[in-house]
Amino acid sequence: MLKNMSDQTDGDDEAAVDALRSAVMRLSRRLKHQRVDESLSPTEMSVLGTLARCGTATPGELARKEHVQPPSMTRIVALLESKGLVSLEPHPEDRRQKVVKQTERAEAMLEESRRKRNAFLASLVQGLDEDEWAKLREAAPVLEKLAHL
Amino acid sequence: MLKNMSDQTDGDDEAAVDALRSAVMRLSRRLKHQRVDESLSPTEMSVLGTLARCGTATPGELARKEHVQPPSMTRIVALLESKGLVSLEPHPEDRRQKVVKQTERAEAMLEESRRKRNAFLASLVQGLDEDEWAKLREAAPVLEKLAHL
DNA sequence: TATTGTTATACTCTATAACTATA
DNA sequence: TATAGTTATAGAGTATAACAATA
Numbered sequence A, B: 001m002l003k004n005m006s007d008q009t010d011g012d013d014e015a016a017v018d019a020l021r022s023a024v025m026r027l028s029r030r031l032k033h034q035r036v037d038e039s040l041s042p043t044e045m046s047v048l049g050t051l052a053r054c055g056t057a058t059p060g061e062l063a064r065k066e067h068v069q070p071p072s073m074t075r076i077v078a079l080l081e082s083k084g085l086v087s088l089e090p091h092p093e094d095r096r097q098k099v100v101k102q103t104e105r106a107e108a109m110l111e112e113s114r115r116k117r118n119a120f121l122a123s124l125v126q127g128l129d130e131d132e133w134a135k136l137r138e139a140a141p142v143l144e145k146l147a148h149l
Numbered sequence C: 001t002a003t004t005g006t007t008a009t010a011c012t013c014t015a016t017a018a019c020t021a022t023a
Numbered sequence D: 001t002a003t004a005g006t007t008a009t010a011g012a013g014t015a016t017a018a019c020a021a022t023a
Helices: A007-032 A042-054 A059-066 A070-082 A104-125 A130-148 B007-032 B042-054 B059-066 B070-082 B104-125 B130-148
Strands: A086-090 A098-102 B086-090 B098-102
Touching: A007 A104, A007 B007, A007 B104, A007 B130, A042 A059, A042 A070, A042 A098, A042 A104, A059 A070, A059 A098, A070 A086, A104 B007, A130 B007, A130 B130, B007 B104, B042 B059, B042 B070, B042 B098, B042 B104, B059 B070, B059 B098, B070 B086
Parallel strands: none
Antiparallel strands: A086 A098, B086 B098
């Protein structure tokens, strides 16, 4: 849609895209530090997040989704299982594969993690005035859509 | 400012904060993959970004800003110097310290990195309709402010 | 005596290569 | 013969501890 606009607007668009990029990168770095369980690496947390969205997955699927090699996922899944955060079951159709499922404990941890990050973000939002927050609230669902495109 | 609102609005606020958090985290993960120089680690890129903002800094300052221990920063600075991305000068007042400065080459690389990420983000923005993009553009400067709070 | 930066060493996370079991 | 997962091993990146030089 950017290409349909006038030259004038194009400059604004570029500036907005640049502002978006840098703001997203900085905010994410700060949000990432708000960890619930320091003993879990970012990838390990990410696997739990993926499982929360997908329900269940095989180690191979998880490796592809997290952009990690299969041996690494073997290690990650084993660690998560040892912490009681996922359970492993045999695949119903293919005896080579396994089915990874998150436990209730993982669900509770993810919920706490979300709460912590939300609280941190909410504390930052205190520094905005009413008008600024209104704009951000309008844009929130759009940002979500963008993240899924 | 959130606490001054009615209960009704508080629910909306929470949802918006949650949407913001998850969108920012997902977008950042995708933006991070848009790297210009695969041989530089995220921290090394981040150090260059910090230098671009601060002009110059001592290794100790950089270590504190990047949340990295001094020995790690020693290694990082040495690597960046070996790639011609930073230069090291003696500190004018304290002979223990050093002054790290980015080179023109680093500046050019950062600019290319920004371009690449902006292009990626712009391609995502194509998937939005006019109205959604307008909302996002309004919110972009607010997001930037939020990231700096 | 405290502080800045470095060297030596160990740990964590991930990758590649080789192997086992199943399709 | 190809594929899913594992085991063994090596390579980044970072940390802690001990040290040198300067304040």
